[in-house]
Amino acid sequence: MRWRWLGYWLVLQLALPxxxxxxxxxxxxxxxxxxxxxxxxxxxxxxxxxxxxxxPTxxxxxxxAAERVPARVVLPAEPAPTxxxxxSRSGETKGSLLDQSLTPKQWRGIKQPTADAQLPLREWLVxxxxxxxxxxxxxxxxxxxxxxxxxxxxxxxxxxxxxxxIPDNLDLQQLEMRLRQQFPDWQQELNLRYLPSxxxxxxxxxxxxxxxxxxxxxxxGSAPCGVGVVLAMLDGPVNPELAEFAGAALIYQxxxxxxxxxxxxxxxxxxNGIAALLVGQQQVPGLLPAASLxxxxxxxxxxxxxxxxxxxxxxxxxxHLLALPAKVQVVNLSFGxxxxxxxxxxxxxxxxxxQFVAAAGNDGMDGLRYPAAYPGIVAVGAVDARLRRLRQSNxxxxxxxxxxxxxxxxxxxxxxxxxxxxxxxxxxxxxAALALPGSLEQLRKQARDIGxxxxxxxxxxxxxxxxxxx
Numbered sequence: 001m002r003w004r005w006l007g008y009w010l011v012l013q014l015a016l017p018x019x020x021x022x023x024x025x026x027x028x029x030x031x032x033x034x035x036x037x038x039x040x041x042x043x044x045x046x047x048x049x050x051x052x053x054x055x056p057t058x059x060x061x062x063x064x065a066a067e068r069v070p071a072r073v074v075l076p077a078e079p080a081p082t083x084x085x086x087x088s089r090s091g092e093t094k095g096s097l098l099d100q101s102l103t104p105k106q107w108r109g110i111k112q113p114t115a116d117a118q119l120p121l122r123e124w125l126v127x128x129x130x131x132x133x134x135x136x137x138x139x140x141x142x143x144x145x146x147x148x149x150x151x152x153x154x155x156x157x158x159x160x161x162x163x164x165x166i167p168d169n170l171d172l173q174q175l176e177m178r179l180r181q182q183f184p185d186w187q188q189e190l191n192l193r194y195l196p197s198x199x200x201x202x203x204x205x206x207x208x209x210x211x212x213x214x215x216x217x218x219x220x221g222s223a224p225c226g227v228g229v230v231l232a233m234l235d236g237p238v239n240p241e242l243a244e245f246a247g248a249a250l251i252y253q254x255x256x257x258x259x260x261x262x263x264x265x266x267x268x269x270x271x272n273g274i275a276a277l278l279v280g281q282q283q284v285p286g287l288l289p290a291a292s293l294x295x296x297x298x299x300x301x302x303x304x305x306x307x308x309x310x311x312x313x314x315x316x317x318x319x320h321l322l323a324l325p326a327k328v329q330v331v332n333l334s335f336g337x338x339x340x341x342x343x344x345x346x347x348x349x350x351x352x353x354x355q356f357v358a359a360a361g362n363d364g365m366d367g368l369r370y371p372a373a374y375p376g377i378v379a380v381g382a383v384d385a386r387l388r389r390l391r392q393s394n395x396x397x398x399x400x401x402x403x404x405x406x407x408x409x410x411x412x413x414x415x416x417x418x419x420x421x422x423x424x425x426x427x428x429x430x431x432a433a434l435a436l437p438g439s440l441e442q443l444r445k446q447a448r449d450i451g452x453x454x455x456x457x458x459x460x461x462x463x464x465x466x467x468x469x470x
Contacts (some may be wrong), residue, residue: 025384049310058312071154077095106382120190122166125160125178126373127187128341134160137186142154144179145170153314156322161189163312179268180431187342193308194337196236196270197359197424199368208417210385211286211404213430216466217287225469226288229435231278232324233332236271236299237262242415248279249292255316268305271295273420274334275350276411277428279388284410285419287432287466294324299335311340317345322353332431333358333377334424336369338381351376355440359423361394366457368398378440381460382426387450389458393423399460400440401447403429429464436467443467 006187035276069320076437124146128134136150146164153160166175171191179188217225238252254261262268279293280286297310298317321328331354345355357378361369372379372394379398382405390405405426407419433443449464453463 004399008457010457015294024356032200040087040131044426045156051354059422060140068261070130076439094358109381120172121193121310122168122172123191123310123312124164124166124175125189125191126162126164128162130157131160134162137183140183141179144343150273150312152312152316154319156319157315157349159315159344161312161315187345189311189341192311192338192340193305194310194314194335195305195308195337197334197422197427199293201306208368208409211408211425212287213317213394214387214404215464224290226279226291226432226435227469228293228306229288229291230242230326230328230436231288231291231332231431232294232296232321232336233271233274233278233330233431234296234298234309234314235274235332235334237268237297238271238275238295238347238413239268239413240295242272242411244276244282244411244415245279247281248286248289250275251293252295252296252297254297255320256297256300256313260302262297262299264301264306267299267301270307270334270414270424271297271299272413273410273418274424274428277334277408277425278432280411283415288435291435292326292431294321294326294328296320301446309335315346318343318350321350328354330354330431330435331356333371333427334427335359336423339370339373343371345379347371347374355434356429357434359427360399362392362422362424363394366396368395368396375400378430378459379433380423380427380464381432381458382421382423383450383459385465386413390423390426391423392421394425395458399457401444401461402426402453402459403464429466432466433466436469438467 034296045450085329093226112263112341117373124141125139126134126141128137134151141164145167148161149165151160151162166172176190177375179186219315237254238250240248240250240252256262275293275295276284279286279289279291296317298313299307299457333356336359340402348354355378356371356376357380358372359369360372360379360381361367363369368379371377381395381402382393383400383402384390393402393405403426405423406421408421410420410425411416412418428465430443434440443464444461446467448465449459449462451459451462
């Protein structure tokens with residue numbers, strides 16, 4: 001009997017620890033969570049866990065798990081709240097050096113759209129002060145496998161631009177890194193392409209001059225506007241022999257030679273369209289029909305991309321601007337691309353002599369294309385006939401004004417009319433208004449407010465209004 005009671009006692013002693021181990025959380029006698037022994041665990045984070053309410057896992061900028069750095073931290077046994085995820089690493093951006101920018105490139109608070117999806121030019125540009133320095137640079141680049149393609153003296157800019165061919169077997173990003181490390185004081189970069197900022201518009205719109213009317217241009221039959229005004233444009237080919245330009249003070253000079261000289265009918269469409277909008281005499285109600293217009297052909301053509309311009313071609317165009325026989329007041333730039341240090345410095349040199357107006361770009365996003373994003377250049381967005389932001393028009397910090405950019409009637413390379421759209425077509429409206437008496441600040445104050453009250457991201461100061469012609 002005594003042995004039986006001893007067996008009951010042993011069973012009872014063994015059962016008590018098991019019961020204690022299976023008591024549910026919060027049961028009577030259970031210690032509060034704060035008193036429990038912490039356990040050690042590994043959390044894949046780059047830094048300390050974020051406080052409650054931080055960005056959820058998977059938020060933009062959070063690196064994939066494979067990139068995170070494991071850090072040993074002490075966690076409570078309680079599961080972490082679902083909204084308390086680790087902070088993502090900041091400042092880590094990836095992009096392409098082929099467009100001289102990350103994604104997006106930040107320039108004085110101005111966003112830059114992502115790089116164009118096109119093959120890069122395998123050309124390296126180097127600025128020098130004289131031919132002797134250019135020759136020394138050529139010799140220094142020979143060990144890198146770079147051979148000179150062409151060289152041009154930019155007399156008005158006080159520079160020599162040398163263009164070198166990059167062999168196909170060299171990685172562009174690695175080459176750029178090596179060259180910048182080896183020659184940190186050189187002004188050098190990859191040669192970039194820039195594309196026209198307009199596209200054919202298939203609209204059947206009947207009002208061919210709605211854009212001119214909505215900015216307040218005087219009706220036809222009034223005194224010719226633009227007497228004494230001198231404009232310039234860097235663009236594609238223009239045919240000054242078209243009947244539309246009879247009586248116009250239009251001078252065209254082609255700056256791109258063989259083998260890239262544009263020859264297809266489509267290549268001349270863009271340049272003629274911009275020129276007709278500025279100084280058209282017949283079919284197109286030119287914005288400043290009495291003005292003088294110097295059209296510099298800086299666009300070329302190849303089988304790979306079609307119509308485009310490049311950094312070195314643009315530098316040649318800027319150099320020619322200072323050599324023109326008349327003092328240019330405003331230069332129209334209806335194209336867009338990536339950031340160039342060489343172009344930036346050249347624009348800065350010329351801004352004391354003339355003003356530049358550029359298309360914001362046709363990506364339909366918050367961010368400006370270059371050259372519109374450079375300091376001191378007037379960036380122009382586009383609106384449709386309802387005075388709403390054109391769907392493809394870029395906007396954001398740095399935008400100055402907006403102008404009509406949909407169903408704009410202009411001429412093609414044969415002198416035949418067509419409707420076009422894009423920020424390329426909006427830029428000439430501001431170029432013309434800026435060339436008349438007054439300043440950019442006055443133009444912005446007189447702009448028609450078509451968005452939220454005051455200046456805003458989509459419409460900037462508002463819709464440009466044409467000053468009165470005297």
